[in-house]
Amino acid sequence: MVTSSVTATTFLGGYLRFLRDAGWEVTLVCSEGPGVVELARASGVLYQPLRMEREPSPLKDARALLKATGLLRRLRPDVLVYATPKAALIGAVAGWLARVPRRNYELWGLRLETSAGFSRRIFASLERLTMRLSSQVIANSASLAQRVSALGLNGGRDVVVLGAGSSHGVDARRYSEDAEMPDLDPGVKALLQRSSAPIVGFVGRLHPDKGVDTLMEALRICAQRSISAQLLVVGAQEGVNVETDIDGPVDIPVHAAGFVQDVRPLLRAMDILVLPSRREGFPNVVLEAGAMKVPAIVSDATGCVDAVIDGVTGLVAPVGDAQALAVALETLLTDADRRESLGAAARAWGEEAFVPAVVWRQHSDCWAGEGGVR
Template sequence: MGGHPRLQRRSGGHRDGSAAGVDFAALSMRREPSPVSDLRSLAGAVKLLWRLRPDVLVYATPKASLLGSIAGRIARVPRVVYELWGLRLETAQGVARRVFAALESTTSRLSTLVIANSVSLADRARSLGVTGGRRVIVLGAGSSHGVDSEFFAPGVEAAALTPETARRLAESDRLTVGFIGRIHPDKGIDTLIDALRILSGRGRKVQLLLVGGEDGAVLDDELGQLRDVVPVHIEGFADDVRGALSAMDLLVLPSRREGFPNVVLEAAAMEIPAVVSDATGCRDSVVHGVTGRIARTGDATSLANEIDVLLEDDELRTKTGRAARENAVRHFSQRDIWALHSRAWRGDIDAVGPTD
């Protein structure tokens, strides 16, 4: 339950896993809370698990994990593993925050193992007291599935940007700052917009390439104001982000919370350095001053300063991009990460990374 969307995109349309020789059974589930629909999904999950009788059940993302952990216990699956990819409660307030905390604790408590995909995320879950008394481990250097450094590689042929965006970028002599991800308030797009305004005020010639589907953030006014000083190119959702990454001089991810941002690894594998926030999860994806830069979360001036360091020095930006790829290949090989997770799912925990 829960998925690796970028792996699914790579499969050439075989979202059912058949291309990899994996059996597949669909389970309908809504993203947002819906009591009636959620009960149906839970009943369907229990029925499916009784039929399959798996040795291990693995789940990720908040809704799938909560329902999966309950269903796994009801169906008496021997090992139920929670892949913790982020804490939604970090950006929630009031009652919503308490509800998310309770649900997070419940999911962890019902799981036999909790695997956080970054060290800072594991630490944050412990400090917030939402581990349900379970041991939380991190595998290797973190991430949910690593990066395929052959698929994501410098100069690789990939689906191009839309002709209009490609033409406008090619005609411009400005450096391209890029963002890839859900257009959601938690992603810190407002901070990025303010940072680009600051850079424009300093005389820095930049343009913004924004790639992603809208998900709870309406930024028409802010982007309209930014366009007065910085060209903005919006691509929307992309199945294959390599074309967009190839067009960028720098990736920026100013999130307020993450688990471990895979897009930073994908950019790194293509020798595109990143500037990220110091939020949970984000700060694990970059070695500050080596593979990219880290700015203070929600601080537009800090973000502008860190972006500027890489934009003003072409040689440093190139050196940083190469170091980013070297780090991605060495520490985040997809096959190595998969092997670690496989060993953890089997119960071979002692040999797989730091624990409490």
């Protein structure tokens, strides 16, 4: 169970097929949306639509909870797996009401980390409830598990981390600079070719939590030091517009590509990926860039810090520190050999630690528990 069809179609394609082939009878539950019916059919699994709102909506959430409880009572699953905040809350409560024997919370991040005041207290209460009603909590990074314990959200119970983390690994055959993929959009290509400066990339939701303001300030500092760069931003606007919402001019070319279904051509065009996020669970885009031999600079925020080996596959800068991020950017923007060595190491690490079938098997075995339920 996940909240959005976009999450399902983006992350669960190979996963669902693997589970089916491993012997599970799988039903995917999420909101309706483009491609989700086709995904289920191609994966050989069942699909049950359940409309869930991403943002808090008490009346609609109560309606979704009632429908989820009825659905689970009809399906009578041995195991229920839920991820993403809204689906996790609804899944945990509905699964408990329907007496599902094993209820697994796949924790992919903590929204409360960038909240304050009353909102933070509400989010903390909902996380505690979700974890209390779950048979098992599986965090997708070590730092996330540590953060959960530090905040006292887990009620003293263990939070499991499988392998090196990540929810689904990275397909190093698909994410390869040599793989077949669409050509770079001609308009974006033309913009990038106007400058010979190295390309700094950002891929993700344009949301304040992603630290885009810190990135822009760091690039402004680099420009003041006469460090050449251009910025390629990939992602849908969710509260931040790089052209209107960033204070002051940035004296480098900035190209906004918007939301793109297949990011591989854009990753291949980048020299550096930067993710200065204020919170994550485990940012798989860093693994995807690394598989394309693009090194990453990430913040030391929860989740981000697990996605690189500092100084080996990428660099880490303190969260929200534009000066430190500018230093890291200068290090890689002025040293093509360093970028190449970090990128090669990033791909090797992905091939070693984040093979999708291995990650999927770890989760499948964990859900089944000792002796299994299949």
